[in-house]
Amino acid sequence: MSTGIEPRPEIVRASTALACAAKRWTAGAPITIVIAATTAVATVTVHALTADPDFVEHHLNLSISALSQMHWWTLLTSVVVAPNFLVLSLSVVLLLLCGVPLERHMGSGEFLAAVGIVAVLGAIAGLSLAVSVDSFDEDWGSRLGTSVVFDPAAWVAGVAMAASASMPVLWRRRIRVGLPAAAIVLALFHGGLSDLVGLASIIVGLAVGRVMHGPVDPEDAVAGTRRESRLLVALIVLASALGPVLALVSNDAAGPFGVLEALLRADPWTAEEVRAVCSSAAQSSECRQGLFALRFDGLGFTVLAVAPSLLLVTICDGLRRGRRAAWTSALIAQLCLTASAVLNVAQLHESWSELSDAGVQLDGSYLIRAAAPLLTPVAVALVLAFTRSSFTIASPNGAARSAMRSVGLALLTLGTLYVATGSMSARTIAYVPELAVDFVQRLIPSVYLQWFEPALLAGEFVPSWMYQWIGVAFWVTLCATVLAMFLRPTYDDEPDDARRARDILVRSGGSNLSWMSTWSSNNYWFTPDGNSFVAYRVVGGIALTTAGPVGPRQDHAAAVRAFADFCSDNGWTPCLYSISADTRRVADALGWNSVHVGEEAILDLTSLKFTGKKFQDIRTSFNRATKHGIAAEWTAYSDVSPVIRDQIVAISREWVADKAMPEMGFTLGGLTEMEDPDVRCLIAIDADRTVHGVTSWLPVYRDGEVVGWTLDFMRRRSTGFGPAVEFLIASAAVSFASEGFEFVSLSGAPLAKSPRTIEADGLSATVSSPDPVEKLLDAVGRALEPVYGFRSLLAFKSKFQPRYESMYMSFPDSAALPGIANAVGRAYLPRMTLSQSAHLMWTVARSRATKRDRQ
Incomplete structure (x- = not known):
């Protein structure tokens, strides 16, 4: 019986698309699906059959007591029976996200x-x-003895370690450094039973991978290229930085390095209570304890406690880029952390000795636990010392001085604000010295304040929010300044690099798009012999090239390899953009990915010959131009009269205003690029000297001679001659043919494909290029079509019946794809504002809604 209520079409389409996406994602991973389904069914069944909410934890999950009582079935049930439905949901998501790709890579068996x-x-x-822990740390061992385990992340991590044995070198190194580092940090700082099982599973997985695939080539084990060494060191430092944060946010940190959690979660005191205690016994331990507790009271102090870790995370970005300043900063930070740990142990030992002398029986394991955090900074410092040669990139000229000025200014501004606020509250300047000292203490993370006597009672003269957050403001400024310094690319360009590049291009030639490498937005790298170059720009750590290498064709392969080494030395990821099939073959030979x-x-x-029915529109444009008295006239934009120039500028501005979006750059030139005297300009102009359209053409050289021309800039007046652009392109082609040139390139259409396939280049679409990336780029092209019309542009060019050559993007590391996407977007739209971004998203959304309505 029909209820008369039909589901909304968009909901049906969305559900269908989601189901299809899920089916595609899980294809080829039957074991993972079976495990996920078994976990869901087993968990629901067990919880439905028992009313005891703790039944699963007591009888089916893994624990020390379970195995001591010979409950061997828990080795199986702890894998498939979750303690509650929230954990079940998270486990299924983990299996689908991680288990599926692992099974695809390894094979189901x-x-x-x-x-x-x-x-x-x-x-x-x-x-x-876990059992062995009790022999040297009773407190930690007792907590482990009461814990239970249901953690699919443990065996998933172990399986990932096993799978890494057959992965490409880059991913193998990252997994074999990243996962163990994370597991060790979890075990030491959090120290739960699941953390120890995870660490053990990773070790077992490493052994399983060795058995399945044999030993790894020693040269590929961990070290690798300088770029990979930097990345692995950054991962190690990152893991050590996140450990204290983990201990702080955890409510049940039990590991030997988790003392920070206990230190920062002392019983709260109020200012009135401290004032009352200290007024009667200012030197008592209780007074000192109260003053110390006030320094930890509030969210601001909690954030301040992890400020050093946040600074280390920032420094990791510099380590990843190979910056010498980042290496020095990281080493100094580790030495400071080591010194602070030594001071902390010394202070605890003094207190422990005083109590022991007084006859109090103490557990010596607490002192051992207090000394344990010494190991982390010492180990990280040793790693940094042994890898010093990998960090050779100096900061840009003046970057360090600029950063120091910014930090100094922030320190002076915040200090002045703090002292001035306190003095106004106290209604006297008598406390300025104490306020200045107190301000300095506000910058020190809470865990280290135990070494200093407080200058003032917390909140004595300044508002509570300022007392808590003034230090956080300084550390945020410091982190932002350091990050900005690392983000500034280091260039070593010479004043005549652009001239050298142009000379090589004219002498040796390049691709049809290579003249774009002469534009001012490029930087240049030259081969050691000076015969070849690569034009590039650095955006967010991605060295994005303008087409491929320029120089003798036989040297292209060596140039690509040397440019990749140059990028690695500078901490950048190379990305060859808009390259030909020949250059892609060079990149493929290096094991790169191509899209x-x-x-x-x-x-x-x-x-x-513009004959036949296919060229009817072209002939019509010629006939209409003749009828309206419009002619095609060659000129140089740099030499045109002011009247003509003003018209061309007006036409360009009208086009940009109509789009309500900024004009695109990178491989799309504008009026500035037309100023080049070597660029030819063809305008459609009538008898009244009114310009109806304009095109610009870039020369293509081979062996010192111009052999063709590439279309770059094309605009037409919206109220003028309709087929002006068709007329200009056809006129240019006829003119170039009469001058004896070989070809005309109508340039590229980004994110668009011709009807033919790229197999015409003799290359497979899937060679080192994952299908999802191709699909993503297709989706981006469709999304941007309403705004920039890339596909419409390609369809327009098809009127001239051209032959098509594919353009590719090649890069060495698929993990860099998000950064590459950001770099390409920022290269094409470097000046996009927030309002224009909102307009772009609104236009795309409106277009998609209109398309759905039409369906």
Whole structure:
């Protein structure tokens, strides 16, 4: 019986699309789906059959007591029965996100074997490790003894370690450094039973991978290229920085390095209570304890406690880029942390000795736990010392001085504000020295304030919010300044680099788009022999090239390899953009990934004839131009009269205003690029000297001679001659043919494809290029179509019946794709404002809504 209520079409479409996406994602991973389904069914069934909410934890999840009582079934049930439905949901998501790609990579049989071995042996090894803890740390051991485990992340991490044995070198190194570093940090700072099982599972997984695939080539084990060494060191420092944060935010940190959590969660005191205690016994330990507790009271102090960790996270970005200043800063930070840990141990030892002399029986393991945090900064400092040669990039000229000025200014401004506020509250300047000292103490993270006597009672003369957050404001400024310094690229350009590049381009030639490398927005790298160069710009750590290498064709492969080494030395990821099929083959030979990013339309002038039905629109544009008295006139934009120039500028501004978006750059030139005297300009002009359209053409050189021309700039007056652009392109082609040139390139159409496939280049669409990336780029092209019309542009060019050549983007590391996407977007739209971004999203959304309504 129909209810008369039909689901909304957009909901049906969205549900169908989601189901199709889920089906595509899970294809080829039956074992993962079975494990996820078994976990869901088993969890729901067990919870439905028992009313005891603790039944699963007591009887089915893994624990030390369970195995001591010979409950061996928990090795299996702890894998598939979750303690509650929230944990079940998170587990299923984890399996779908991580288990599916792992199974695809390993194959179902190998994946199933790895899951079984890692889950069982990892659990047994983890529990054995937990039992051994009690022999040297009773407090930690007692907490582990009452813990239970249901953590699919443990065996997933172990299986990932096993799978890494057959992964490409880059991913193998990252997994084999990142996962163990994270596991060690969790075990030491959080110290739960699941953390120890996770650490043991990772070790077991490493052994399983060795058994399945044999030992790894020693040269590929960990070290690798200088760029990879930097990344791995940054991961290690990052893991050490996040450990204290983990201990602070955790409510049940039990690990040996988790003393920070206990230190910062003391019982709260009020200012009145402290004042009352200290007024009667100013030197008592109770007074000191109260003063100390006030320094930890409030969210601001909690944030301030992890400020050093946040600064280290910022420094990690500089380490990733190979900055010498980042290496020095990280080493100094580790030495400071080591010194602070030594002072903390010394202070605790003094207190422990005083109590022991008084006859109080104390557990010596607490002193051992207090000394344990010494190990982390010492180990990280040793790693930094041994990898010093990987960090050789100096900061840009003046960057360090500018950063120091910014930090000094922030310090002076905040200090003045703090002292002035306190003095006005006290109605006297008598406390200025104490307020100045107190301000300095506000900058020190709470855990280190125990070494200093407070200058003033907390909140004595300044508002509570300022007392808590003034230090946080300084550290945020410091982190932002340091990050800005690392984000500034280091260039080593010479004043005549642009002239050298142009000379090489004229002498040796390049691709049809290579003249764009002469534009002012480029930087240049030259081969050691000076015969080739690559034009590039650095955006967010991505060295984005303008087409491929320029120089003798036989040297292109060596140039690409040397440019990649140059980028690695500078901490950048190279990305060859808008390259030809030949250059892509060079990149593929290096093991790089390649993605199809557009089509170049080319007219061969030797056989050019605008005859036949296919060229009806072109002939019509000629006939209409003759009827309206419009002629095509060659000129140079730099030499045109002011009247003509003003018209061209007005036409360009009208086009930009109509888009309500900024004019695109990068591989799309504008009026500035037309100023080049070597660029030819063709205008459609009538008898009244009114300009109806304009195109610009870039020369293409081969062996010192111009052999073709590439279309760059094209605009038409909205109220003028309609087919002005068709008329100009056809007129230019006829003119170039009469001058004896070989071809005309109508340039590329970004994010658009011709009807033919890229197999015409002799390359497979899937060679080192994952299909999802191609699909993502297609989706971006469709989304931007209402605004910039890339596909419409390609369709317009098809009127001239050109042949097509694919353009590619090649890069060495697929993990850099998000950064590459950001770099390409910022290169094309470097001056996009927030309002224009909102307009772009609104236009895309409106276009999609209109399309759905039409369906």
